[in-house]
Amino acid sequence: MFFMAVVVSLLLTYLSFKYLNDLAKFATNLSFIISGPTSKERILAYLWSFVLSTFPAFAAVFFGSPSISSEIETKTALHVFTLPIPRIILLIGKFLSSVTVTSAIVLTYTIFEVIVFQYLFNVLIIELLYSFLLTLMFVLAFSSVTFLISSLFNKNTYAYITALITYLLVFNAATIIIELLYSVTPYYLLNNAASITSRVYINIFFGITLSGGNTSPAPFSLIAYTSIVMFLYFIISFGITAVIFERKEVK
Amino acid sequence: MSQIEVKELTKNYGSLIALDHFDMSVEKGECIAMLGPNGAGKSTFLKIATNVIHPTSGSITIRGINIGDDPMAALQKVGPLVELPEFYPYLNGKEILDFVCRVKGASREQIKSETERLSVLLSMNDYIDRKCGQYSRGMKQRLALACSMAMDPEILILDEPTFGLDPRGMREFVDIISDLNRKEHKTVILSTHLISEAREVASRVIIMNHGRKMMDMKNEKDISMMKITFSGTINGDAFKNDGMEIVESGDNWATISVRGMTGNSKVIEKLLSGGVNVNWVEPVNNIEKTYLELVD
Numbered sequence: 001m002f003f004m005a006v007v008v009s010l011l012l013t014y015l016s017f018k019y020l021n022d023l024a025k026f027a028t029n030l031s032f033i034i035s036g037p038t039s040k041e042r043i044l045a046y047l048w049s050f051v052l053s054t055f056p057a058f059a060a061v062f063f064g065s066p067s068i069s070s071e072i073e074t075k076t077a078l079h080v081f082t083l084p085i086p087r088i089i090l091l092i093g094k095f096l097s098s099v100t101v102t103s104a105i106v107l108t109y110t111i112f113e114v115i116v117f118q119y120l121f122n123v124l125i126i127e128l129l130y131s132f133l134l135t136l137m138f139v140l141a142f143s144s145v146t147f148l149i150s151s152l153f154n155k156n157t158y159a160y161i162t163a164l165i166t167y168l169l170v171f172n173a174a175t176i177i178i179e180l181l182y183s184v185t186p187y188y189l190l191n192n193a194a195s196i197t198s199r200v201y202i203n204i205f206f207g208i209t210l211s212g213g214n215t216s217p218a219p220f221s222l223i224a225y226t227s228i229v230m231f232l233y234f235i236i237s238f239g240i241t242a243v244i245f246e247r248k249e250v251k
Numbered sequence: 252m253s254q255i256e257v258k259e260l261t262k263n264y265g266s267l268i269a270l271d272h273f274d275m276s277v278e279k280g281e282c283i284a285m286l287g288p289n290g291a292g293k294s295t296f297l298k299i300a301t302n303v304i305h306p307t308s309g310s311i312t313i314r315g316i317n318i319g320d321d322p323m324a325a326l327q328k329v330g331p332l333v334e335l336p337e338f339y340p341y342l343n344g345k346e347i348l349d350f351v352c353r354v355k356g357a358s359r360e361q362i363k364s365e366t367e368r369l370s371v372l373l374s375m376n377d378y379i380d381r382k383c384g385q386y387s388r389g390m391k392q393r394l395a396l397a398c399s400m401a402m403d404p405e406i407l408i409l410d411e412p413t414f415g416l417d418p419r420g421m422r423e424f425v426d427i428i429s430d431l432n433r434k435e436h437k438t439v440i441l442s443t444h445l446i447s448e449a450r451e452v453a454s455r456v457i458i459m460n461h462g463r464k465m466m467d468m469k470n471e472k473d474i475s476m477m478k479i480t481f482s483g484t485i486n487g488d489a490f491k492n493d494g495m496e497i498v499e500s501g502d503n504w505a506t507i508s509v510r511g512m513t514g515n516s517k518v519i520e521k522l523l524s525g526g527v528n529v530n531w532v533e534p535v536n537n538i539e540k541t542y543l544e545l546v547d
Contacts, residue, residue: 079336079398082301083354084326177371249304 001059005105008055009112012048016116020044027215039126039202039215041117046201049131052109053197057167058140059102066157068245069095072154077250091171091245095147095238102139106132127217130200134227138194141230142167144237145190151244167191187222188229196226252315254279254406254438255300260309262295262462269295270308271462277440278404280433284449286538287459288546293442295462297410300440301331313406314317327355330404332395332412337339340384344394346374347383348401355402369397372427388415396424400431407431413448421448428452437513446539456538458545465545468538474537477518480504482528495521506535 019026023043068091071077080090110132117124149166150159171191178186185205187193195205199218255277262270270292277283285293298304300311302322311318316325338347345366352362370379373393378386386394392415399407412428413421429452431437443449449456458466480503495518499506510519522529 075334075337076339078303078333079338079395081303082326082329082331082333083351084329086323087352093366173296247305251304 001062002108005055005109008052009109011249013112015115016044016120020120040088041121042127042201042217045125045128046198048113049198049201053194055109056106056135057142059105060139060142060146061160061163063098063101063152064143065163066156067098068150069145069153069156069159072250075250087246088242091242095143099139099143102143106135106139116181117166127197127200131197134200135197137227137230141190141233143225144241146236148237148241151241151248181217187226190230190233193226193229196223253277254314256311256312258310260296260311262299262304263307268462273464277438279438280436281455282439282453283455283457283490284453285440285457286449286542291459292462293459294410297442298333300408301333303333309547312516313537328405330399330407332399332409334410335388335392335415336385336395338391338394340382343382343470345393347485348397351398351401357402365401369400373397384451389417389420404527409439411442425451438522446542448539452532458542460546466541468541476506476537477509478506478533478535479522479529480502480531481528485527
């Protein structure tokens with residue numbers, strides 16, 4: 001996972017240098033007008049963020065999904081559960097380590113991004129920081145969801161598959177249904193809320209049935225709303241996980 | 252006050268009753284062997300007692316603390332070994348013991364000395380620095396027992412502690428458990444399929460079947476007796492210091508209590524060194540007889 005993040009970052013670095021002067025053409029093709037002092041930087045950052053946005057999700061699934069189910073499947077729980085240590089402490093420890101490793105991957109490609117931007121433009125836009133912090137919030141939220149899924153199963157494979165299906169299929173299916181029925185993008189679904197990590201640069205979105213936006217950064221109200229959504233996913237999922245983990249048995 | 256008090260403990264898995272209104276009271280220093288066939292409820296009880304599973308109804312109180320109310324406080328002085336636990340394969344034995352001692356509140360010096368003591372006691376020196384992923388079943392069992400014995404617990408709860416060990420390992424384990432109970436007065440509850448093991452270590456044997464307690468044998472005469480035949484005479488007082496006591500005797504035969512004497516060879520050795528011309532030694536199989544009567 002870490003290696004892949006490095007490889008993709010290197011590839012994006014190469015493409016950034018090679019196609020920097022074609023950004024205007026890219027924007028024109030999408031019928032967007034590049035204007036403002038940092039528009040070029042924001043479009044390039046948007047492309048970086050768009051390409052790399054799947055990494056935190058896959059890393060969260062990779063590190064979070066087996067966190068509880070593997071304890072039951074491999075029977076390490078028979079040792080750990082009998083120790084005089086509260087299960088909530090065990091859960092917090094596992095969660096923090098999973099979030100830390102996933103965040104390290106985010107940090108890796110963010111460092112690449114910062115170096116490239118510093119070199120190309122000799123300036124660092126504030127949106128880079130916003131995107132980084134929002135990505136960390138997404139890591140927190142989706143890791144929490146993967147922990148919840150992990151707590152429901154006693155086998156790793158089921159946890160992995162369910163976490164992937166939830167993110168790639170269930171959330172998207174729900175998005176399509178809601179967009180078709182109500183013609184609005186449901187930002188209360190985690191996959192849509194997570195798009196804010198790119199939209200802090202330019203507020204365009206390619207929904208499944210709806211598309212739109214402009215080259216301005218996403219408004220503060222949208223950033224605040226999606227942040228609250230992600231925070232709620234984190235709190236609610238973690239709370240339910242803690243209750244299930246407390247009652248978890250090794251038969 | 253009893254050290255462990257079990258009241259009406261029941262565990263259901265759907266329609267299956269794994270443990271059925273189980274009651275038990277354990278005094279300090281007792282060594283209880285739980286015997287029974289597979290599915291008798293032994294492991295279910297030990298898992299509830301160590302917080303691995305939760306009862307459907309009933310309660311277990313350890314040192315006056317209900318495990319359902321405060322499992323951490325209840326387990327603070329308990330050394331558990333449940334089935335054959337696995338360990339994180341990327342940690343070595345020393346790191347596992349370090350972790351266990353740390354969780355039990357040991358200082359840095361205590362962790363070092365405890366790790367050394369346990370690796371010597373359980374003959375783990377050759378592989379304590381190897382990753383647990385490379386351990387054999389017997390090595391894992393030794394490490395699991397070391398974890399349960401770490402930081403001097405008052406109570407040991409051991410689920411088939413000799414399962415998967417070679418004969419030498421089994422003998423060592425039985426000796427260690429015996430010593431912990433008799434010399435250090437630890438309370439021990441262990442489950443086993445081996446009647447010989449129960450006879451050697453236990454001061455009390457509970458026979459279980461279908462999740463219920465079928466028999467609670469507290470009388471030493473029923474548990475650890477041997478019948479010997481010999482030529483000449485026997486002086487019972489000569490063996491008292493060795494833990495043997497003559498219970499009954501006749502012409503050239505005697506029934507002796509041998510609790511604490513692990514293995515027939517040791518009994519014979521002690522008798523010979525006491526000047527008894529031994530012809531034959533055999534266990535009085537009260538446990539086996541009762542077990543076969545109760546367990547269909």
